[in-house]
Amino acid sequence: MLKNIEFRYGKGSYAIEVPDKTNTLSIKEPDFQISREKFADKFSLHLPENISDCRAVSIVVADKTRLCDYKTYLPWVLDILFQKGIQKSWIQIFIAYGTHAKQDDEECLKAYGRIYQEYRFIHHDCNDKTLFRYLGKTDHGTMVHVRKDILESDLIITFGALSHHYFAGYGGGRKLLFPGLGYKPDIYHNHGLFLDKSLEKLSPGCWPGNFENNPLAEDLKQIDDVIKNQRLSIHGILNSKGRVTRLIAGNTYNDFLNACKCLDPFYKANINKQYELVIASCGGFPKDINFIQGHKAINNAAMFVKDKGSLIVLAECIDGIGSDAFMEYFNYHDFSMAFDILKKDYKGNGGTALSMMAKTGRIKIFLKTSLDDKICHKIGVTKIKKTRIQNLVKKFQNDMVCIENASLLIR
Numbered sequence: 001m002l003k004n005i006e007f008r009y010g011k012g013s014y015a016i017e018v019p020d021k022t023n024t025l026s027i028k029e030p031d032f033q034i035s036r037e038k039f040a041d042k043f044s045l046h047l048p049e050n051i052s053d054c055r056a057v058s059i060v061v062a063d064k065t066r067l068c069d070y071k072t073y074l075p076w077v078l079d080i081l082f083q084k085g086i087q088k089s090w091i092q093i094f095i096a097y098g099t100h101a102k103q104d105d106e107e108c109l110k111a112y113g114r115i116y117q118e119y120r121f122i123h124h125d126c127n128d129k130t131l132f133r134y135l136g137k138t139d140h141g142t143m144v145h146v147r148k149d150i151l152e153s154d155l156i157i158t159f160g161a162l163s164h165h166y167f168a169g170y171g172g173g174r175k176l177l178f179p180g181l182g183y184k185p186d187i188y189h190n191h192g193l194f195l196d197k198s199l200e201k202l203s204p205g206c207w208p209g210n211f212e213n214n215p216l217a218e219d220l221k222q223i224d225d226v227i228k229n230q231r232l233s234i235h236g237i238l239n240s241k242g243r244v245t246r247l248i249a250g251n252t253y254n255d256f257l258n259a260c261k262c263l264d265p266f267y268k269a270n271i272n273k274q275y276e277l278v279i280a281s282c283g284g285f286p287k288d289i290n291f292i293q294g295h296k297a298i299n300n301a302a303m304f305v306k307d308k309g310s311l312i313v314l315a316e317c318i319d320g321i322g323s324d325a326f327m328e329y330f331n332y333h334d335f336s337m338a339f340d341i342l343k344k345d346y347k348g349n350g351g352t353a354l355s356m357m358a359k360t361g362r363i364k365i366f367l368k369t370s371l372d373d374k375i376c377h378k379i380g381v382t383k384i385k386k387t388r389i390q391n392l393v394k395k396f397q398n399d400m401v402c403i404e405n406a407s408l409l410i411r
Contacts, residue, residue: 005402008284010316014368016279016386016402018393024402025304027409030237030245030266039073040080043249047155048230052085054154059093060176061159063100064111068161068236069244071113077159077234078115092149094122096160096180099187099348122149126184138222140215142190145183146227156229161236161244162263164208164410166299167194167351169217170263173235173256174224190219192346195354200339202351202358208300208410209268211257224253235259237266240283240405267408274306277396279389280406281314287407288315290322291371291379295352297406298365304401304411305363312366312389313406321375329353330378335361356380366392 001020006013048054059077061070074093081091093115095103102123108116124147125131132145150156158176165171179187193215196203205213233256237246248259280301282288287297294315305311321327326349329338335357342350359365360380367381368389376383393400403409 005279005404007279007281007314007402007404009281009314009368010288010318010370011285013284014281014314016389016393018279018400018402019397022397022400022402024404025269025271025409026404027240028266029239032243032245034244034247036076039076039247039249042247043077043080043232043234044084046232046249046251047080047084048232051081051155054086054230055090056152056154057081057086057091057157058150058153058155059091059157059159060096060181061093061112062161062172062176062180063095063097064103064107065100066161066163066171067111067242068159068238069242070111070115070159073234073236073244073247074112074115074159077157078119088119092120092122094124094147094150094181096176097124097126098179098182099126099184124181126179126182126187129183132183135226138219140190140193140219140222142193142219142223143183143186144178144223144226145186146177147181150177150181150227151229153229155232156227157232157234159234159236161238162259163238164263164267164300164408166208166296166355167191167203167206167216168220169206169208169210169214170260173233173259174220174253177227178220178223188346188348190216190223191348191351192342193219194351195339195343195346197343200336202354207303209264221253237263240408268410269304271411274304274309275396275399275401276306276309277312277392277400278302278304278309278403279312279314279393279400280403282407283405285316285318287405288317290319291315291317292322292326292349292352293407295356298359299355300408300410301403301406302359302363302365304403307362308364310364310366310392310396312368312384312392314368317369317371320371323349323352325349326353327375327378330357330380 282297366384
């Protein structure tokens with residue numbers, strides 16, 4: 001007997017027939033555990049005793065690519081600060097772009113609501129070296145430049161969503177200050193730790209949900225330790241639709257680690273089994289708006305595929321690849337040539353290109369996508385139609401699994 005599974009694809013869906021016995025791996029949607037009163041109590045507990053003397057309060061938020069329902073919850077934070085004696089003129093809000101492009105006013109209003117019009121927002125520029133003060137170098141060789149205005153803050157509040165990150169282990173938390181407010185050369189050096197130069201391959205400890213022997217995560221921890229200001233962090237746990245279900249406050253790196261442990265049960269499959277065939281959806285728009293976004297799902301789903309097995313990913317990519325820099329590394333024809341270029345001069349999305357090459361060298365990857373056939377061929381994947389999908393299902397029906405939201409589910 002067969003059953004239809006409707007996978008999300010772009011703003012619609014795509015049906016695939018699979019045997020009734022086929023297992024589907026899914027995230028566990030977090031339930032809502034937020035009340036304004038409880039948040040105020042927990043947040044206030046973590047404020048410094050001298051809060052009313054903090055005349056320079058810096059709040060750091062993410063950009064539009066990593067929102068945490070700021071329109072709803074930033075006013076909560078600001079109201080508590082007012083109650084504690086903080087004046088509006090003492091507050092500045094930084095948008096942690098990292099190397100991302102600056103948002104226009106319309107995008108900022110959509111992301112942060114009325115607060116954007118009422119407070120001083122600072123748009124971070126990772127290219128402006130005059131903004132930074134040099135504070136030393138990490139054990140992994142990353143130069144640490146920190147914004148002068150951040151170092152002059154009496155209190156720093158970071159506020160963002162936690163997520164699994166495909167090479168840093170986890171996104172959010174300490175990543176708001178760096179790379180969010182980092183200097184571009186430092187950011188690229190840190191990201192370049194994804195490359196194990198001694199082994200001439202991607203660092204084996206760099207995978208989602210992992211801190212152990214992860215050089216990039218270790219580096220982020222050392223950078224975080226350099227910033228000695230009074231700190232408070234708000235970590236958001238989102239559901240699959242991007243709605244905040246929990247807000248966890250803390251002052252220390254251990255509080256961040258504990259918040260990560262709260263995230264895992266919802267988005268970690270915790271199974272060791274691998275399959276000959278995996279069929280995965282990115283989760284639809286905007287998770288498959290372009291290939292760079294869709295790669296998160298490809299990376300996660302590939303971990304469930306046996307060596308030389310097959311992965312079918314539904315990724316519409318209506319906006320194309322999403323990065324010119326990503327495509328240029330496929331002009332070098334193979335992993336080793338691209339690796340040699342990047343180990344000398346790491347640039348944005350270079351690691352993503354290497355990661356893709358490593359996967360296509362291990363497994364066969366098929367895409368149901370709007371991308372051009374030539375582009376698919378260049379990046380090492382095969383564009384696939386319904387008939388071939390069903391043939392692969394028939395061939396591997398006894399050793400296959402489906403993943404409905406692969407951009408969020410990790411192994």
